[in-house]
Amino acid sequence: MIAPDSAAELRAERRFDVVLAILIGVIAVLAAILAFAQIDAGQAATRADLDAARLASDLSARISVSEQATDSGLGAQQTALMLDAQALAREIAGLQNGDDAAMAVGKAQQSAYEALQAALTATSDTTGGKPVDAYTAGLLNATTRQLQTELTEQNRQVDLANAASSHEQLAVLGLSFLALAGVLTGLAAVLRESRGGRISLSAACAMAASAALLAILAFI
Amino acid sequence: MTAEIIEGTVSESRALAVSEITMVPHERGHGGVAILLTVAAIVAAAIGFRAAMVSGSASDSWQSALRTEVKRSAAAMEDVRYLYQSELPVAIQIVEARILQAQLLDAAQGVSGATKQTLLLEASVQAQMITALSPSSDLAAKTDYALPSGGLDLGKRLADLRAQHPELLALDPDGLQASGDKLAHKAEVMTLALLPASVAAFLGVLAQAFKRRRILFLWLGALALAGGVAMALAVEVLA
Numbered sequence: 001m002i003a004p005d006s007a008a009e010l011r012a013e014r015r016f017d018v019v020l021a022i023l024i025g026v027i028a029v030l031a032a033i034l035a036f037a038q039i040d041a042g043q044a045a046t047r048a049d050l051d052a053a054r055l056a057s058d059l060s061a062r063i064s065v066s067e068q069a070t071d072s073g074l075g076a077q078q079t080a081l082m083l084d085a086q087a088l089a090r091e092i093a094g095l096q097n098g099d100d101a102a103m104a105v106g107k108a109q110q111s112a113y114e115a116l117q118a119a120l121t122a123t124s125d126t127t128g129g130k131p132v133d134a135y136t137a138g139l140l141n142a143t144t145r146q147l148q149t150e151l152t153e154q155n156r157q158v159d160l161a162n163a164a165s166s167h168e169q170l171a172v173l174g175l176s177f178l179a180l181a182g183v184l185t186g187l188a189a190v191l192r193e194s195r196g197g198r199i200s201l202s203a204a205c206a207m208a209a210s211a212a213l214l215a216i217l218a219f220i
Numbered sequence: 221m222t223a224e225i226i227e228g229t230v231s232e233s234r235a236l237a238v239s240e241i242t243m244v245p246h247e248r249g250h251g252g253v254a255i256l257l258t259v260a261a262i263v264a265a266a267i268g269f270r271a272a273m274v275s276g277s278a279s280d281s282w283q284s285a286l287r288t289e290v291k292r293s294a295a296a297m298e299d300v301r302y303l304y305q306s307e308l309p310v311a312i313q314i315v316e317a318r319i320l321q322a323q324l325l326d327a328a329q330g331v332s333g334a335t336k337q338t339l340l341l342e343a344s345v346q347a348q349m350i351t352a353l354s355p356s357s358d359l360a361a362k363t364d365y366a367l368p369s370g371g372l373d374l375g376k377r378l379a380d381l382r383a384q385h386p387e388l389l390a391l392d393p394d395g396l397q398a399s400g401d402k403l404a405h406k407a408e409v410m411t412l413a414l415l416p417a418s419v420a421a422f423l424g425v426l427a428q429a430f431k432r433r434r435i436l437f438l439w440l441g442a443l444a445l446a447g448g449v450a451m452a453l454a455v456e457v458l459a
Contacts, residue, residue, distance in 0.1 A: 018429045018430070020429075021425040021426060021428055021429035022425070022429065024421075024425045025421060025422030025423070025425040025426060026422070028260075028264075028418040028422055028425075029415070029418045029419060029421075029422050031414075032264070032414035032415045032417065032418035033415070033418075035268060035414055036408070036411040036412060036414065036415070039271060039272075039275055039407060039408060040408055040411070042275070043278060043279070043407065046279050046282060047278075047282055047401070047404065050282045050283060050285065050286045051397075053286050054285065054286050054289045054397075057286070057289050057290050057293055058289065058293060060293070061294075061296065061297055064297055065296065065297055065300045068300055068301065068304045068305065069300070069304060071304075072304040072305075072308055075309070075312075076308075076312055079312055079316060083316065100334075101334055101335040101337075101338035101339070102338075104327055104331060104335045104338065105324070105327075105338060105339060105342050107327060108320070108324045108326070108327040108339065108342075109320065109323070111323045111326075112316075112319045112320040112322075112323040112324075115319045115322075115323065115370060116315070116316055116319045116320075116370075118369050118370075118371075119315055119319060119367070119369045119370035119371035120312065120371060121371075122367050122369040122370075122371035123315075123367065123371035123372045123373075123374060124374075126367070126371075126373045126374045126375040126376070127374050127375070129374075129375035130375055130379075131375065131376060131379040132375045132378050132379045132382070133379070133382060133389060135292065135296065136296045136299070136300070136378065136382060139297075139300070140300065
């Protein structure tokens with residue numbers, strides 16, 4: 001037979017053991033949840049970060065390539081206009097000086113200007129056309145609207161990366177709290193039902209609760 | 221005297237309690253708890269390790285996609301730069317000279333004397349320019365790229381330039397990114413398998429604490445652990 005006071009002590013010890021056991025189980029489950037949150041957020045952050053970098057690279061290429069194509073088209077038009085200006089200058093000079101040869105050359109240049117303009121327009125029209133591969137054609141034919149849309153998406157990926165990174169940090173902090181809770185639980189198991197043991201157990205419970213809160217925050 | 225009696229009773233009671241506790245035979249299922257917790261820990265460690273490896277592979281694929289994107293865009297930019305900045309200006313000069321030469325020769329047909337001589341002289345200047353520039357311009361020299369209007373087919377020329385390095389043309393960062401996405405999904409689902417394993421551990425410690433329901437907790441724990449293992453294996457094989 002056990003005396004009442006000893007029985008009470010045993011009941012307290014039993015309660016202590018039960019709380020200790022439940023806490024260990026909770027720590028195990030929280031560790032799994034936080035590990036999932038950490039991997040999920042970490043992967044999302046990495047992907048968004050790299051996607052943002054990819055889009056930045058693509059934007060840079062599109063701007064550079066499409067500008068070259070546009071500049072080239074404008075340069076070709078300038079070449080044709082220069083010929084036109086030369087033709088007019090020759091014709092005017094020939095007219096003023098009564099130089100038939102200069103006028104004839106000017107007229108020939110004038111005709112050449114029209115043919116050249118048509119030829120260069122046709123040349124520019126083949127930019128990004130078949131049989132160029134789809135990727136290069138996309139770079140050459142990029143419009144300002146497309147670039148703006150891509151830029152918006154790039155910014156969105158940067159924001160996503162930042163948000164996911166914050167979630168990952170919360171998960172890592174939660175895992176750190178959980179590790180602390182585990183250590184305190186171990187300490188409580190060593191100190192048993194003494195004052196120090198109870199304090200350790202209480203602190204471990206608080207740490208585990210904090211980790212649970214961080215796990216929730218990591219998913220929101 | 222009374223105090224001594226009470227103290228004696230307390231000592232006896234404690235001794236009796238301790239003896240009751242220590243004399244309890246080996247508890248039923250105690251070994252099961254230890255086995256369940258150990259196996260749950262090993263399974264959780266294995267799943268975590270595998271998930272981390274798969275997640276690392278996903279990250280590698282994404283990194284590779286970025287590098288490939290940079291490589292692909294650099295290759296395309298170089299081909300475009302070569303065509304539009306190196307080849308095209310010279311080719312345009314040749315096209316201009318050809319058209320001008322043709323117009324000057326046409327104009328020389330209907331005139332005579334000094335005007336004809338001037339037109340022919342101007343045409344010969346253009347001819348010399350064509351002769352001088354043509355060897356340095358495949359774009360203007362090859363008839364494959366000539367358009368009926370006298371212009372040049374830049375699309376065809378760029379396609380030929382790009383085809384000189386088929387390995388660069390075959391770069392596929394989107395494919396690598398998709399591969400990374402698939403691996404990341406696999407890692408995530410595999411990490412979910414940690415949950416049943418942790419629940420098994422939870423049930424294991426409950427089995428230790430609640431002796432009356434120990435066998436039930438142990439069975440449930442074993443079930444949860446088996447579920448976790450099955451889930452992890454299914455993800456490994458199918459995903």
